[in-house]
Amino acid sequence: MRISECREEDLVLLDEHMPSSGATSHHAVRYARHSAGTSTFLVAWRDQVPVGCCEVRWDGCAAPEIRAAHPGCPEINGLADWPGTLRSQGVGTGLIAAAERLARRRGCGCVGLGVEKNNPRAEALYKRLGYRPSVPYLDCWSYEDGSGLTHRVADACIFMVKTFAGPEDD
Template sequence: MSSVEIRICEGSSLDLLDRWIPSNGRTSFHRRRFEQQVAGSGTYLVAWLDQRPVGHLLILWTGCAADESRHWPVRCPELNALGVWPPRQRRQGIGRALLGRAEAMVAERGYVAVGLGVADDNPDAFRLYQRLGYTTRVGRYVDRWTWVDHDGVERQEAEPCTFLAKSLT
C-alpha cells in the first residue's frame, strides 16, 4: 500500500470528497465540516491515498459542544468525525495517521490535552483510542445532531457516547 498523506481540506477538494466518501443526506458532510474550518472553529483534515480521499477528521478548537461538557475538568479541543472509507481501507493505519496529525496540530497550538467522543455502540473505535492513550474517561453524554435526508426531511439523531481525553505532555 502507498503511504497515506494527511492534508488540511481545501475548497477545491470538496467535489472529490463527495464523490469518494459519500454523505448520507442531501447536504454534504464535507462542506459542513469545511464551513467550520472557514469560520475558524475547526480544522478539517483529509487522508489521501493514491490521489483519492480515504478518510477525514475534524478538530473542533472550541471543544465538545455537549451541554454536559461544561462540568468536565478537562477543557480541550475535540477530535470529531473520524472516518475511513471505504470500509475495506480500515485497519490499515489511516485512522491512526489522522489522529496522529491532529494531536500534533493540537500540541503545536499549546494545548496539553485533546479529547474525543466515542459512541457506546462502537467498541472497535474504543479499543483503538485506548491503544493510542485515550484512557481517561472524562464523561458520558448524548451526541445530538440534525441532518437533511435525500427527500428534504430534517432528521434528528441522538447517540450515547463517552468522552475520552489524552494528555499530550
C-alpha cells in the same frame, strides 16, 4: 498515505469518494468551520483519492456536560475512513496523530473525542493511542435527507481524553 488540511477544491472528491448521508454535504459544513477558523478539517489521501477525514473542533465538544468537565479541550470529530475495507490499515491512527500534533502546536494540554458506546473496536483503538474514558453523554445531531425531511439522532457516547505531557510529547 498523505494527510493535509482540506481545500475548497477537495470537496468534490470528498463527496464523490466519501459520500455524506442526507442532502447537505457534511464535508461542506466542516469546510465552512475550517474556513472560519473554528476548526481544522483534515483529509487522508491515497493516490490522490480521499480515504479518510476528521475535524479538530477548537471550541471543543458541543455537549454541555463535556464542556463543563473539559473546558478548553479541543475535540477530534467526525473521524471516518472510506471505504470500510480500509479499516485497520492506519487511516484513523494517522488522522488522530495529525490532529494531536496540531493541538500540541497550539499549546493545548489535551485533546478529546467521543466514541459510541456500541463501538468497542474504536474504543480499543483510542485506548491504545492513550485516550482514557471520561464522561458519558448523548451526541445529538441531525441531517436532512434527499426529500428535505430532517432526522434527529442521539448516540450514546463516552468522551475520551488524551493529556499531553508537553509540546514535544509524541
